[in-house]
Amino acid sequence: MATDPIAQLGYLYQNPMSEALQASASGVPLVGITSNTVPWELIASAGMYPVMLRSDDCATSFADEFMEPQIFLPRIRSIFDQILSGRWPLRAVIIPRTSEQEYKLFLYVREVSRQYPEKHLPPVYLYDLPHSRSQDSRAYGLKVTFALKAQLEAIGGISIGADEIAASIVESNAARSAVRSLVALRRGKPRIDGCLALSLIGPFWSIPRKNYTELAWEAAAKLQAQATLNRPRILVKGVSMDQSTLHGVLESCGALVVSEDDWWGEGSAGQDISTAGDPVAACFEKYYSDSPGPRTFPASVADSWFEDRSRDGIDGVVFYLPQEDYVFGWDYPRQKNFLDALGIPNLLIRDDPRQLKTPELSRVQSWLEQLPKVVQS
Amino acid sequence: MSEKQLASTVQASAHQKEWFSQLRRDVFEKQMPYAIVQADMPFELFQAMGIPTVSNQWWAALISAKRLAPQCFDELNARGFHHGLCHYCSLPLACTLAGSSVEAPWGGLPKPALISARLTCDCIQRVFEIWAHALGTQFIPIENPGATELPPCWWELSRHQWEKLFEARRLDLTVDQFHVLIAALERIAGRRFELDALRQLMESVNRQEEYFDQARQLICSAPKAPVRMTEQITNVMAAQWLRGTEWAVEHAKRFRDEIRNRVEAGIAACPQEKLRLMWVGAGLWHDTDFYTSFEPTYGAVFVWSMYLAFGPDGYIRYGLSDPLRALASRVVSMNEQLHNPPWANEWIVDQAEKHRINGAIVLMPSGTPSAVSGTLFIERALEKAHIPVMTIEADVVDSRHWDGQLMRKKVAKFIEERLC
Ligand code: SF4
Numbered sequence: 082m083a084t085d086p087i088a089q090l091g092y093l094y095q096n097p098m099s100e101a102l103q104a105s106a107s108g109v110p111l112v113g114i115t116s117n118t119v120p121w122e123l124i125a126s127a128g129m130y131p132v133m134l135r136s137d138d139c140a141t142s143f144a145d146e147f148m149e150p151q152i153f154l155p156r157i158r159s160i161f162d163q164i165l166s167g168r169w170p171l172r173a174v175i176i177p178r179t180s181e182q183e184y185k186l187f188l189y190v191r192e193v194s195r196q197y198p199e200k201h202l203p204p205v206y207l208y209d210l211p212h213s214r215s216q217d218s219r220a221y222g223l224k225v226t227f228a229l230k231a232q233l234e235a236i237g238g239i240s241i242g243a244d245e246i247a248a249s250i251v252e253s254n255a256a257r258s259a260v261r262s263l264v265a266l267r268r269g270k271p272r273i274d275g276c277l278a279l280s281l282i283g284p285f286w287s288i289p290r291k292n293y294t295e296l297a298w299e300a301a302a303k304l305q306a307q308a309t310l311n312r313p314r315i316l317v318k319g320v321s322m323d324q325s326t327l328h329g330v331l332e333s334c335g336a337l338v339v340s341e342d343d344w345w346g347e348g349s350a351g352q353d354i355s356t357a358g359d360p361v362a363a364c365f366e367k368y369y370s371d372s373p374g375p376r377t378f379p380a381s382v383a384d385s386w387f388e389d390r391s392r393d394g395i396d397g398v399v400f401y402l403p404q405e406d407y408v409f410g411w412d413y414p415r416q417k418n419f420l421d422a423l424g425i426p427n428l429l430i431r432d433d434p435r436q437l438k439t440p441e442l443s444r445v446q447s448w449l450e451q452l453p454k455v456v457q458s
Numbered sequence: 459m460s461e462k463q464l465a466s467t468v469q470a471s472a473h474q475k476e477w478f479s480q481l482r483r484d485v486f487e488k489q490m491p492y493a494i495v496q497a498d499m500p501f502e503l504f505q506a507m508g509i510p511t512v513s514n515q516w517w518a519a520l521i522s523a524k525r526l527a528p529q530c531f532d533e534l535n536a537r538g539f540h541h542g543l544c545h546y547c548s549l550p551l552a553c554t555l556a557g558s559s560v561e562a563p564w565g566g567l568p569k570p571a572l573i574s575a576r577l578t579c580d581c582i583q584r585v586f587e588i589w590a591h592a593l594g595t596q597f598i599p600i601e602n603p604g605a606t607e608l609p610p611c612w613w614e615l616s617r618h619q620w621e622k623l624f625e626a627r628r629l630d631l632t633v634d635q636f637h638v639l640i641a642a643l644e645r646i647a648g649r650r651f652e653l654d655a656l657r658q659l660m661e662s663v664n665r666q667e668e669y670f671d672q673a674r675q676l677i678c679s680a681p682k683a684p685v686r687m688t689e690q691i692t693n694v695m696a697a698q699w700l701r702g703t704e705w706a707v708e709h710a711k712r713f714r715d716e717i718r719n720r721v722e723a724g725i726a727a728c729p730q731e732k733l734r735l736m737w738v739g740a741g742l743w744h745d746t747d748f749y750t751s752f753e754p755t756y757g758a759v760f761v762w763s764m765y766l767a768f769g770p771d772g773y774i775r776y777g778l779s780d781p782l783r784a785l786a787s788r789v790v791s792m793n794e795q796l797h798n799p800p801w802a803n804e805w806i807v808d809q810a811e812k813h814r815i816n817g818a819i820v821l822m823p824s825g826t827p828s829a830v831s832g833t834l835f836i837e838r839a840l841e842k843a844h845i846p847v848m849t850i851e852a853d854v855v856d857s858r859h860w861d862g863q864l865m866r867k868k869v870a871k872f873i874e875e876r877l878c
């Protein structure tokens with residue numbers, strides 16, 4: 082691997098399992114996770130390696146066999162295939178109740194395991210974290226977070242001490258702070274484009290946070306000296322994307338993607354986890370209150386970050402609602418009205434960015450051409 | 459549905475219509491509060507508080523049966539909601555948003571005192587929040603904890619061993635959420651909730667479902683089905699929405715008795731019955747005649763849908779010392795039981811075998827992506843049990859893309875090729 086931190090992070094973004102496989106080869110158990118709401122800190126403090134399962138372009142023959150067509154997002158289909166194919170040496174997979182699709186993913190994998198024991202699939206566990214804001218949900222979420230800790234102790238065959246969790250929180254917070262330093266390069270007068278930003282932030286989810294912190298700070302320091310970029314600043318909103326394809330399309334048409342309301346980009350790190358009080362409770366608090374997801378309720382809570390960010394140096398918003406979407410489309414008219422009222426131009430893309438046809442590309446292009454070219458603030 | 463063979467079907471339809479006009483009178487003239495809720499909600503709490511409820515799915519079926527869905531969805535799409543959004547639970551919202559441009563059934567729904575839904579699919583919190591805003595009412599969401607233990611043969615455990623089957627932590631949360639709902643109902647009704655009243659109601663629900671269980675047994679064992687699937691649905695659903703009430707229990711008994719009389723008299727719904735079909739999925743509300751179309755040529759009769767069968771297996775709860783908890787156990791897993799592996803596939807195979815099913819038509823609901831889940835597991839399990847399956851794609855409420863003739867031809871072909 083290259084020594085340049087930017088190139089190294091870029092490599093790790095393209096090869097998200099590379100470090101995990103090395104760790105596994107040296108005897109560290111891998112635990113697959115499927116969303117931003119599984120406490121990394123608890124898994125790490127159990128001496129295991131938490132690794133985010135990301136979609137890839139491999140064929141999805143198992144998903145074709147067991148998952149109904151056009152229902153599951155490509156990311157979920159890909160993860161299903163990665164688990165069923167035994168491609169990775171996973172000790173376990175933790176799936177949060179962060180979307181209905183993930184709950185079904187949990188039930189489907191479990192069922193294939195039950196029907197085909199000879200496949201020896203890794204055990205899957207549901208982290209049943211609710212996302213509506215209420216006292217009951219909060220109490221329940223806290224309870225299941227403690228249960229997750231017990232589950233991890235059983236998986237790892239060790240008991241996890243409060244000090245170990247506290248140490249993981251410190252390690253993780255340092256990485257969050259490094260992510261924020263990268264995010265800062267996209268604020269105000271941006272110095273990095275969206276594709277680069279995603280590739281620098283993405284490894285936050287797949288490599289040990291200590292390593293990530295070092296690389297990300299070095300990268301941020303280097304990029305600080307870059308010239309500012311004067312292109313229309315775009316925020317991407319809608320279905321979460323773990324690939325940079327849409328950013329690539331928009332940027333090749335002249336945009337500068339500076340933000341995404343999504344846990345793969347600007348929303349990855351969020352705020353630090355509190356180091357005061359019980360560390361398990363602190364982890365719960367972080368994942369319950371400060372992690373974007375499709376089930377956050379009510380809408381006023383779910384929209385608040387988006388509304389603040391849209392008012393803060395954004396020239397246009399692109400909504401990405403692919404054909405498989407049947408969730409975020411309910412939010413779209415409300416969020417569009419909000420932008421229209423502020424006079425913020427916005428555009429809806431429904432096609433797969435990997436296969437955009439010429440008329441759709443021209444539509445994107447001409448929309449971008451109407452936006453201000455020079456950053457004002 | 460054209461022909462009604464059972465007197466109880468006529469009574470069920472009439473009662474439902476009368477109940478709804480009464481509701482409108484109560485609400486408009488006497489300003490009595492009522493609620494709109496999802497089908498998997500604890501209706502019993504509303505019943506115990508004397509607050510009438512309208513099921514969202516029932517209302518959707520009614521709008522659909524009046525063939526108003528296309529207009530409603532056009533209006534929804536015109537407001538910026540895209541075409542790919544799920545149609546099932548959102549049709550009534552679409553009807554509300556359409557306002558006066560659509561003439562809603564029976565003069566339309568008056569403003570409810572509250573609307574409530576369990577947070578199953580990710581979309582429902584959105585649909586109900588938008589709807590509450592449009593109706594100017596409050597929305598009470600009920601969290602929907604996930605299942606992690608799913609032992610085999612849930613229907614053999616659910617009546618007596620529900621505490622263990624449905625996992626204590628899920629029941630705890632659901633009961634906590636019920637208390638929030640009850641507090642709102644108390645405010646609306648202006649009176650206190652009584653646990654004893656709920657217990658009595660739950661006992662009545664058990665009795666009602668026992669009658670349905672007996673009706674189901676009769677359908678399983680009679681040489682030919684005494685009642686068509688469509689008539690089963692009308693009778694069962696009219697009673698399920700009002701479950702536990704005197705009328706509902708009496709109606710279930712009437713239905714059971716009428717079936718028993720028919721069986722004893724050797725009356726079959728379709729005397730030329732040769733093949734028994736099952737319908738897996740929500741009902742095709744905009745073309746219910748579809749279900750009887752294969753009788754004349756093939757003697758193929760639809761005898762099973764989830765609607766009758768789910769009552770006894772899904773609702774009966776014995777051991778009512780804590781009726782709230784028993785009620786929580788009734789609603790907490792409906793989605794797993796009906797739509798997800800392993801419970802849905804196992805149950806449907808068991809039902810197919812008990813009903814001597816020759817072939818299954820499995821709905822792949824095109825306009826309701828979320829309700830599609832589990833379909834491939836169901837299909838696979840039925841075929842493994844030697845029950846041929848045909849999957850058909852259709853939108854249960856929106857007739858815009860439904861080609862009834864073509865679908866009839868396809869099913870006919872399936873019958874000829876795989877069942878005859
Ligand atoms: S049948 Fe399924 S989709 Fe319909 S109300 Fe019941 S659980 Fe919901």
Ligand code: SF4
Pocket residue numbers: 407544545546547548578579580581582826827828829
């Ligand atoms: S069935 Fe469809 S409309 Fe109903 S809650 Fe699920 S996704 Fe939403």
